[in-house]
Amino acid sequence: MNQTTTRTIAVIGGDFIGPEVTAEAVKVLQAVTAPGSFALQPYDLGATAWQRTGEVLPDSVLAELAETDAILLGAVGAAPNSKDIPSGLLERGLLLRLRFEFDHYVNLRPSRLYPGVPTPLAPSVTEGKEIDFVVVREGTEGLYCGNGGVVRAGTPHEIATEVSVNTAYGVERVVRDAFERATRRRNKVTLVHKHNVLVNAGGLWRRVFEAVAAEYPQVTTDYLHVDAATIFLATDPARFDVIVTDNLFGDIITDLAAAVTGGMGLGASGNINPTGAYPSMFEPVHGSAPDIAGKGLADPTAAILSVALLLDHLGLAEEAARVEKAAISDLAARTGQQRSTTEIGDAIAAAV
Amino acid sequence: MNQTTTRTIAVIGGDFIGPEVTAEAVKVLQAVTAPGSFALQPYDLGATAWQRTGEVLPDSVLAELAETDAILLGAVGAAPNSKDIPSGLLERGLLLRLRFEFDHYVNLRPSRLYPGVPTPLAPSVTEGKEIDFVVVREGTEGLYCGNGGVVRAGTPHEIATEVSVNTAYGVERVVRDAFERATRRRNKVTLVHKHNVLVNAGGLWRRVFEAVAAEYPQVTTDYLHVDAATIFLATDPARFDVIVTDNLFGDIITDLAAAVTGGMGLGASGNINPTGAYPSMFEPVHGSAPDIAGKGLADPTAAILSVALLLDHLGLAEEAARVEKAAISDLAARTGQQRSTTEIGDAIAAAV
Ligand SMILES: CC(C)[C@H](C(=O)O)[C@@H](O)C(=O)O
Ligand SMILES: CC(C)[C@H](C(=O)O)[C@@H](O)C(=O)O
Numbered sequence: 001m002n003q004t005t006t007r008t009i010a011v012i013g014g015d016f017i018g019p020e021v022t023a024e025a026v027k028v029l030q031a032v033t034a035p036g037s038f039a040l041q042p043y044d045l046g047a048t049a050w051q052r053t054g055e056v057l058p059d060s061v062l063a064e065l066a067e068t069d070a071i072l073l074g075a076v077g078a079a080p081n082s083k084d085i086p087s088g089l090l091e092r093g094l095l096l097r098l099r100f101e102f103d104h105y106v107n108l109r110p111s112r113l114y115p116g117v118p119t120p121l122a123p124s125v126t127e128g129k130e131i132d133f134v135v136v137r138e139g140t141e142g143l144y145c146g147n148g149g150v151v152r153a154g155t156p157h158e159i160a161t162e163v164s165v166n167t168a169y170g171v172e173r174v175v176r177d178a179f180e181r182a183t184r185r186r187n188k189v190t191l192v193h194k195h196n197v198l199v200n201a202g203g204l205w206r207r208v209f210e211a212v213a214a215e216y217p218q219v220t221t222d223y224l225h226v227d228a229a230t231i232f233l234a235t236d237p238a239r240f241d242v243i244v245t246d247n248l249f250g251d252i253i254t255d256l257a258a259a260v261t262g263g264m265g266l267g268a269s270g271n272i273n274p275t276g277a278y279p280s281m282f283e284p285v286h287g288s289a290p291d292i293a294g295k296g297l298a299d300p301t302a303a304i305l306s307v308a309l310l311l312d313h314l315g316l317a318e319e320a321a322r323v324e325k326a327a328i329s330d331l332a333a334r335t336g337q338q339r340s341t342t343e344i345g346d347a348i349a350a351a352v
Numbered sequence: 353m354n355q356t357t358t359r360t361i362a363v364i365g366g367d368f369i370g371p372e373v374t375a376e377a378v379k380v381l382q383a384v385t386a387p388g389s390f391a392l393q394p395y396d397l398g399a400t401a402w403q404r405t406g407e408v409l410p411d412s413v414l415a416e417l418a419e420t421d422a423i424l425l426g427a428v429g430a431a432p433n434s435k436d437i438p439s440g441l442l443e444r445g446l447l448l449r450l451r452f453e454f455d456h457y458v459n460l461r462p463s464r465l466y467p468g469v470p471t472p473l474a475p476s477v478t479e480g481k482e483i484d485f486v487v488v489r490e491g492t493e494g495l496y497c498g499n500g501g502v503v504r505a506g507t508p509h510e511i512a513t514e515v516s517v518n519t520a521y522g523v524e525r526v527v528r529d530a531f532e533r534a535t536r537r538r539n540k541v542t543l544v545h546k547h548n549v550l551v552n553a554g555g556l557w558r559r560v561f562e563a564v565a566a567e568y569p570q571v572t573t574d575y576l577h578v579d580a581a582t583i584f585l586a587t588d589p590a591r592f593d594v595i596v597t598d599n600l601f602g603d604i605i606t607d608l609a610a611a612v613t614g615g616m617g618l619g620a621s622g623n624i625n626p627t628g629a630y631p632s633m634f635e636p637v638h639g640s641a642p643d644i645a646g647k648g649l650a651d652p653t654a655a656i657l658s659v660a661l662l663l664d665h666l667g668l669a670e671e672a673a674r675v676e677k678a679a680i681s682d683l684a685a686r687t688g689q690q691r692s693t694t695e696i697g698d699a700i701a702a703a704v
Pocket of ligand 1: 091092095096251285548549579
């Protein structure tokens with residue numbers, strides 16, 4: 001008989017709807033795996049925790065997280081226009097800190113238009129089309145590195161800068177990951193950048209992309225400026241298989257990608273360190289949605305689909321497939337009648 | 353009797369479909385104004401001109417352009433993956449050079465879903481809604497300033513940077529322009545940025561925005577992260593009136609805005625220097641579209657609507673309205689049967 005390995009999963013519910021959707025994700029995780037497969041370790045982090053403790057991410061917690069096998073995160077953050085919390089404090093202090101400390105260089109964001117799911121796109125765009133693509137967003141460089149500053153703040157002579165830092169090392173590993181994924185899919189990779197304006201960073205991305213592409217003759221390649229990419233996401237999303245892009249462009253196009261494939265309630269993501277040197281982190285693309293918190297209105301599907309990505313990352317492909325299948329069936333069976341967060345979680349947990 | 357003032361308009365057709373749509377725009381300009389109102393001065397610039405002469409924008413031409421009353425531009429650029437022309441050469445050497453030299457700090461991009469125009473959005477998103485907004489994109493700062501560099505190019509140790517430069521001076525004047533426009537529209541301004549990650553630049557934009565907003569108590573304000581803005585452009589574009597944003601975010605969201613309101617064939621733009629110190633430049637948002645060039649397939653409507661913006665800028669509001677009205681009627685009367693570039697131009701010119 002096999003000895004059961006217990007894996008430790010850090011669970012960060014976060015703020016507002018974060019804990020609500022995470023509870024359902026955990027329910028599904030437990031339903032799909034044998035008892036004892038996972039030890040779940042809750043961590044109380046986010047806006048509320050910061051307001052109580054004054055700390056965003058204590059070093060001791062970071063050290064503990066580093067020892068886990070994976071992190072499941074709900075959503076952190078106060079209301080968008082909240083004045084209580086300095087802008088960027090949680091984003092940079094928690095989310096981005098984890099992505100950077102744990103070298104999550106592959107930010108994986110699949111988008112599929114599942115049967116029965118309402119979309120803001122016209123039938124002429126979606127009908128008879130298979131919309132199923134994945135964005136491989138670079139997660140550790142670009143404009144997200146926090147390199148920039150302000151002089152003469154608050155005066156009429158203020159200057160504020162932000163620096164996008166891109167390295168051959170960082171670009172190559174994520175581009176390579178995208179090509180590897182493409183070979184397990186439909187063998188197509190689209191590079192999204194803006195090399196006609198951002199000639200330095202764009203030149204690097206383009207050269208690395210072409211060099212890696214030469215090693216994958218079976219993969220078709222394509223290039224789009226980021227502005228054109230948004231057009232195709234709205235008018236012909238079926239054209240995409242794997243998209244690889246930088247941190248900021250990836251942020252922008254994955255929200256749009258989620259919107260056109262059924263909304264933020266369905267967008268799952270993985271912040272992945274493919275080397276396994278650090279734990280990877282799985283989270284819905286959506287935020288903490290203060291406006292709908294506490295009402296049972298949040299759709300936990302994105303968090304549940306993030307569990308599928310987590311399972312897949314940990315080598316439990318069969319379990320991952322069962323979670324995704326159960327979520328798809330649940331989506332297809334929706335009648336338009338509103339169910340609560342818990343009802344959706346229960347239904348999917350029962351089906352896996 | 354009034355003396356007629358003749359205004360000089362520089363006409364840069366550019367490449368591929370550029371000259372095709374520009375010819376129709378000129379036709380409409382001439383039809384709507386009295387003979388002798390405009391002296392049209394053609395300039396041969398763009399990819400083809402560069403290939404022939406080796407020069408992108410000679411200083412002597414720049415000096416001549418500076419003396420004109422306005423510039424009408426079609427589109428410049430080679431095919432996106434063309435290797436003949438270094439990436440960014442024309443964009444930075446011609447388009448952006450003109451925007452920067454002539455201090456076009458207001459890049460104005462109106463989006464309206466005109467009756468009868470097909471949209472990629474579902475009826476649930478558009479039906480019964482008035483979709484009519486304008487993006488005021490900053491045109492002279494941000495990541496477009498060409499500040500950045502490369503070290504160890506082409507080696508595994510390459511580092512490439514791009515610097516976004518934002519000044520209180522530059523942000524305030526464009527934010528103020530957006531509020532002024534809002535008072536002539538539906539009194540709402542949405543700031544689009546990403547201040548939770550780009551805390552330096554975002555902080556500056558946000559503070560300036562709030563300070564200017566305080567002077568316009570009748571204007572409602574709103575803030576969206578750029579990623580969330582793309583979601584609303586796909587799911588609820590009717591919520592927008594005036595959007596103000598930086599150069600790169602403006603580039604991205606205006607392509608998406610054009611896509612959801614009928615496509616690149618309709619997106620007009622003005623690169624405006626509101627002080628009048630330099631000529632403003634009017635151009636369709638679309639590119640030179642090498643794939644459809646020479647076939648009479650390009651829709652000149654965006655170029656024609658850019659003429660309406662030009663006329664409005666030069667104080668000819670009545671003529672501008674006639675051009676827009678004729679273009680709207682033409683759009684409403686479309687039957688789905690393909691007409692040529694010239695046929696559309698002729699029809700609108702006859703109607704003004
Ligand atoms: C919250 C924010 C820092 C984050 C990002 O910009 O990456 C979010 O938008 C996302 O896409 O995960
Ligand atoms: C061609 C390019 C430099 C330009 C830009 O990025 O501004 C274009 O996309 C636009 O929007 O006018």
